[in-house]
Amino acid sequence: MLxxxxxxxxxxxxxxxxxxxLSVTMSIVRFSNFSHGELLAWGAYLALMVASVLSxxxxxxxxxxxxxxxxWGLIIATMVAAAMTAMLxxxxxxxxxxxxxxxxxxxxxxxxxxxxxVLRNLLLFWQGGVPQYFSQNLQIAIPLLPRRVWGGLRFTPxxxxxxxxxxxxxxxxxxxxxxxxxxxxxxxxxxxPALAQVTGIDPERILRATWLISGALAAVAGVFAGITxxxxxxxxxxxxxxxxxxxxxxxxxxxWGAVVGGLLIGLAESASVTLIGAQYRTAAAFIVLILILLVxxxxxxxxxx
Amino acid sequence: xxxxxxxxxxxxxxxxYEPGLSIVRGTSLNVQPGEIVAVIGPNGAGxxxxxxxxxxxxxxxxxxxxxxxxxxxxxxxxxxxxxGLALVPQVENVFVNLxxxxxxxxxxxxxxxxxQERLKPVYAMFPDLYRQRTDMAGRLSGGQxxxxxxARGLIARPKLLxxxxxxxxxSPRMTEQVFGKLREVRASGVTVLLVEQNVKAALALAxxxxxxxxxxxxxxxxxxxxxxxxxxxxxxxxxxxxQSPGRRSGMQEQT
Numbered sequence: 001m002l003x004x005x006x007x008x009x010x011x012x013x014x015x016x017x018x019x020x021x022l023s024v025t026m027s028i029v030r031f032s033n034f035s036h037g038e039l040l041a042w043g044a045y046l047a048l049m050v051a052s053v054l055s056x057x058x059x060x061x062x063x064x065x066x067x068x069x070x071x072w073g074l075i076i077a078t079m080v081a082a083a084m085t086a087m088l089x090x091x092x093x094x095x096x097x098x099x100x101x102x103x104x105x106x107x108x109x110x111x112x113x114x115x116x117x118v119l120r121n122l123l124l125f126w127q128g129g130v131p132q133y134f135s136q137n138l139q140i141a142i143p144l145l146p147r148r149v150w151g152g153l154r155f156t157p158x159x160x161x162x163x164x165x166x167x168x169x170x171x172x173x174x175x176x177x178x179x180x181x182x183x184x185x186x187x188x189x190x191x192x193p194a195l196a197q198v199t200g201i202d203p204e205r206i207l208r209a210t211w212l213i214s215g216a217l218a219a220v221a222g223v224f225a226g227i228t229x230x231x232x233x234x235x236x237x238x239x240x241x242x243x244x245x246x247x248x249x250x251x252x253x254x255x256w257g258a259v260v261g262g263l264l265i266g267l268a269e270s271a272s273v274t275l276i277g278a279q280y281r282t283a284a285a286f287i288v289l290i291l292i293l294l295v296x297x298x299x300x301x302x303x304x305x
Numbered sequence: 306x307x308x309x310x311x312x313x314x315x316x317x318x319x320x321x322y323e324p325g326l327s328i329v330r331g332t333s334l335n336v337q338p339g340e341i342v343a344v345i346g347p348n349g350a351g352x353x354x355x356x357x358x359x360x361x362x363x364x365x366x367x368x369x370x371x372x373x374x375x376x377x378x379x380x381x382x383x384x385x386x387x388x389g390l391a392l393v394p395q396v397e398n399v400f401v402n403l404x405x406x407x408x409x410x411x412x413x414x415x416x417x418x419x420x421q422e423r424l425k426p427v428y429a430m431f432p433d434l435y436r437q438r439t440d441m442a443g444r445l446s447g448g449q450x451x452x453x454x455x456a457r458g459l460i461a462r463p464k465l466l467x468x469x470x471x472x473x474x475x476s477p478r479m480t481e482q483v484f485g486k487l488r489e490v491r492a493s494g495v496t497v498l499l500v501e502q503n504v505k506a507a508l509a510l511a512x513x514x515x516x517x518x519x520x521x522x523x524x525x526x527x528x529x530x531x532x533x534x535x536x537x538x539x540x541x542x543x544x545x546x547x548q549s550p551g552r553r554s555g556m557q558e559q560t
Binding site: 181184185187188190191192194195196197198199200201202203 | 360361381382383384385386392397398400401402407410412414415457461
C-alpha cells in the first residue's frame with residue numbers, strides 16, 4: 001500500500017515538474033502547447049549528451065556520488081541541458097509561435113502539433129529508437145519501513161533525490177513567482193494582460209521569461225524521468241497526456257495545482273499498475289481527472305498562478 | 306516637454322479594433338495642465354475606445370496624440386507609464402491574484418522607483434488601503450477596488466491620469482468618495498481625464514466636458530454650462546442628434 005503511494009510520488013514528481021511549465025505557458029501565452037512533452041525528451045537527451053562529453057573529458061565526472069547511480073557530470077549536464085532546452089523553447093517561439101500568434105490560439109495549437117512532430121523525429125534521427133540510460137550502475141532500494149508495516153516501503157537513493165529536488169525546484173519557483181518583480185509581473189500578466197501593459201509590464205519580456213522557465217523545467221523533468229525510468233525519443237509524447245491531465249486537474253495557471261495534479265495522476269497510475277494492470281494506467285489517470293472535474297470544474301486550484 | 310503645450314492634445318484621431326472599422330472617428334480634444342476633463346456621451350459613443358487608443362490599447366489608424374507636446378501616438382501601451390500617462394481601466398482594473406500591497410509594490414517596481422517612497426504618500430491618501438494591504442485585491446468591494454486602481458495608477462507619479470468610468474457599479478456614496486479622491490489627485494498637480502456615464506457626477510467634478518457622439522466630439526464646454534443645458538439630457542435620449550446644427554447654439558460645437 002505504502003509502496004504504491006511511494007511509486008506514485010516518483011512518477012508524479014516528474015509529471016508535476018513538466019506540468020508546471022505547461023500550466024504557466026497555458027495561462028500566460030494562452031494556448032495548449034502540444035510540443036511541451038518533446039522539450040522533456042530533448043532536455044533529457046541534451047543532458048545525456050553533455051554528461052557523455054564530460055565523462056569522456058575526465059572519468060571522475062562519471063564516478064557515482066555516494067549512494068547515487070550518477071556522478072557530478074550528470075548534475076552539471078542537467079544545468080547545461082536546462083539552459084539549452086530553455087533556449088530551444090525560446091527559439092520555437094521566435095521562429096514559429098510568435099509569427100502565428102496573431103491568428104489565435106487554435107492556430108498556435110496546430111502549430112505546436114507540427115513542432116512536436118518535427119522535434120520528436122529529429123530526436124529519433126539523432127539518437128535512434130533504442131532506450132538509453134544515464135548510468136549502467138544498478139541501485140538497490142533501501143528499505144525505509146519493514147514489510148509488516150502496510151506492506152513496507154523501499155526507495156532507491158536516486159528516487160529520494162528526485163523527490164527532494166522536485167520539492168526544492170517547486171519551492172524555488174514558488175518564491176520566484178511570489179516575491180520577485182519578474183515573477184509578480186508574470187502572475188499579473190497571467191490574470192490580466194491588458195492591465196499588466198498599462199502598469200508598464202512589457203508583454204514580450206513576460207513571454208520570453210515564460211518560454212525560458214517552462215523549457216528549463218521541462219529539461220529537469222526529462223532528466224528525472226531518465227534517471228527513474230529510461231530515455232526514449234518518444235518519452236515526451238508518452239508523458240504529454242499525463243501532463244495535460246495534471247494541469248487540468250490542478251487548475252490551469254496554478255503552480256501548486258500542477259504539483260498536486262501531477263502527484264495525483266502519478267498516484268492513480270501507480271495504483272492502477274498494481275491493482276488492475278499496467279495497460280490501464282493512463283485510463284486510470286483520466287478517470288481520476290474526470291471525477292475531480294465533475295466536482296471542481298475549474299480544477300483543484302483553478303485560475304491562479 | 307513644451308511648457309505651454311496642453312497636457313494632452315488629441316488630433317483628428319481615428320481608431321478601432323478592426324482595420325477599416327473605426328470606433329473613434331476623427332476626434333480632436335485638448336486637455337490643459339491641471340484640468341479635470343470629462344468625456345461623456347451615450348452608450349457606444351466610443352468614449353472607452355478613445356481613452357484606450359490614447360493609452361495604446363486600441364490600434365490607431367490616423368491622427369496623433371501629444372502628451373505635453375511629445376508625440377505618443379506610436380508609443381506601446383507598456384511604455385505609456387514611463388511617458389507620464391497612467392490609465393485606470395473600467396473593469397478588471399486590479400490584479401485580483403495579488404494582495405493590495407503587491408498591486409502597489411509591483412507598480413512601483415516596474416518604474417524602478419523606491420518602494421517606500423512611492424507607497425507612503427499613496428497610503429496617506431488612501432488609508433483604507435494601508436489597513437487592507439495584506440488582503441487579496443480580488444476580495445475587495447467595488448469601491449475599494451476602484452480606490453486601489455486609482456492608487457496603482459498614481460504610484461508611477463503620472464502627469465496625466467486617465468480613468469475609464471470610475472463610478473461604474475458604485476453606490477452614489479462610494480462614487481462621491483472616489484470623486485473626492487480625484488479632486489485630491491488634481492490638487493496634487495496631476496491632470497485628470499475621465500470617461501463617465503454618470504453625467505451629473507462627472508460634470509460636478511470636471512472643469513470642462515466633451516460630449517462624444519458616434520466616435521466624434523460634438524460639444525466641448527465648461528461643465529457648469531453643460532449642467533444647465535437640457536440638450537445633454539436630450540442627447541442621452543437621442544433627440545439632440547436629430548436637430549439641425551443651427552439650433553444648437555451657445556456652446557462651442559464641433560462637427
